Amino acid sequence: MRPSTFSIAALDRSTGEFGVAVASKFLAVGSAVPWAKAGVGAIATQAWANLSYGPNGLAMLEQGIAAEEVVRRLTEEDNDREHRQLGIVDRSGNAAAWTGKECFNWAGHRTGNGFTCQGNILVAAAVVDAMATSFERTTGPLPERLVTALEAGQAEGGDSRGQQSAAISVVKEKGSYGGFIDRYIDLRVDDHSTPIVELRKLLEMHRLYFGTTEPANLTRLAGNVAKEVQETLTRLGYYRGEITGVYDLKTKDAFRKFCSVENFEERWREDHFVDREILNFMRSRYKAS
Numbered sequence: 001m002r003p004s005t006f007s008i009a010a011l012d013r014s015t016g017e018f019g020v021a022v023a024s025k026f027l028a029v030g031s032a033v034p035w036a037k038a039g040v041g042a043i044a045t046q047a048w049a050n051l052s053y054g055p056n057g058l059a060m061l062e063q064g065i066a067a068e069e070v071v072r073r074l075t076e077e078d079n080d081r082e083h084r085q086l087g088i089v090d091r092s093g094n095a096a097a098w099t100g101k102e103c104f105n106w107a108g109h110r111t112g113n114g115f116t117c118q119g120n121i122l123v124a125a126a127v128v129d130a131m132a133t134s135f136e137r138t139t140g141p142l143p144e145r146l147v148t149a150l151e152a153g154q155a156e157g158g159d160s161r162g163q164q165s166a167a168i169s170v171v172k173e174k175g176s177y178g179g180f181i182d183r184y185i186d187l188r189v190d191d192h193s194t195p196i197v198e199l200r201k202l203l204e205m206h207r208l209y210f211g212t213t214e215p216a217n218l219t220r221l222a223g224n225v226a227k228e229v230q231e232t233l234t235r236l237g238y239y240r241g242e243i244t245g246v247y248d249l250k251t252k253d254a255f256r257k258f259c260s261v262e263n264f265e266e267r268w269r270e271d272h273f274v275d276r277e278i279l280n281f282m283r284s285r286y287k288a289s
Contacts, residue, residue: 004104004121004159007033008131008149009042009087009095011114012142017184018042018089019170021146023196025121025159030167030188037062038171038182040091047085047103047120050078061090068096075100085109087116106160112136117149123157130156143170143185147203150196166195168203177210177266208277210266218273221247225274232282233258247272 007022020034020042035054036042041061045053053074060070067090075081075098082100087109089095095116097109106125109118110132117131134152138145146168154163167188175184187202189195219225226247233239239254259268259278267275 004161005029005033005046005085006117006119006122006127006131006150006153006158007044007046007087008115008117008135008146009034009036009044009089010116010135010142010146011042011089011091011093012145013093013114015142015172017142017170017172017175019142019146019168019185020044021150021166021168021199022046023150023154023158023163023166023199025161025164027165028188028190029165030169030190034167034169036169036171038173038175041067042089042171044087044116044118045084046118047100047107048080048083050074050080050084053084053086057086057088061088064091066090066092066096067094071096071098074098085118085120087111087118089114089116117153119153119159121160123160126156127153127158143168143203146170147196147200150199154196163193163195165190165192166199168199208281209263211277213267213269213275213277217276218269219276219279221272221274225279226251229255229274229279229282232286236286 005024009020011018018036022029022033032049033044033046037058043054043057057070067088070088082102084100085103086098093114095111097111097116097118099107099109103120106122107120110128115135117128119128130152131149134149138148170185171182172184175182189198192198223245227245230243230251233254238258241250264278
């Protein structure tokens with residue numbers, strides 16, 4: 001059965017990030033639709049999806065071939081192109097799309113400056129229009145704008161068959177955990193009654209655990225703050241010592257162990273400052289009863 005799907009592929013010119021967000025009445029849509037490579041481009045392949053469009057299209061984009069020409073070449077060589085749907089954004093922000101004549105209604109696409117939205121078996125054209133309008137009017141980080149576009153599409157009815165899965169993939173140079181590869185955001189909800197809602201939650205969790213610490217969000221670990229950390233670490237079994245309000249080596253070692261267990265390595269600091277996101281997490285999850 002063909003996946004009924006709506007998606008957005010986009011470039012954030014200010015950061016160089018490429019991303020694809022998608023939702024569908026289809027199991028694990030994130031395993032099929034989104035393709036992206038840092039410095040190269042983003043591709044969404046759907047309807048009766050030809051997954052080879054992903055790697056083959058990225059290879060062409062990497063050669064500097066423009067999005068419109070990549071769409072032409074991919075579909076021209078495909079005898080079943082009228083059953084395919086495709087959206088591409090290249091490194092210059094050019095966007096191009098294809099909706100085959102045999103895609104089930106409603107099916108269509110809308111391209112704009114640095115983005116393309118496409119969908120098939122949707123309630124109406126309003127789904128794609130709402131996604132495009134949302135992306136054009138919102139500001140902020142690309143991942144949040146992509147999920148907001150999905151939410152706007154779903155608010156207009158989304159997939160006419162219902163909901164099942166959603167995903168977001170965003171790439172940038174050295175964007176991964178530890179900075180080793182370009183996979184910046186890679187989140188999937190494979191089977192859920194409200195997948196876009198869950199995807200938003202996952203993105204918020206990703207920001208909490210792997211977000212960059214802003215200098216303005218730092219608090220010195222001293223006095224009452226250090227005392228609060230010691231008290232919490234004592235309740236959790238990480239710290240066995242006096243509650244002094246002094247951030248000494250024993251407290252620091254206990255705090256490091258806590259941050260490692262809770263996956264806060266990206267926010268951990270070796271100095272006498274702490275990211276307030278960690279403090280807020282401790283207060284909300286481990287506050288005294």
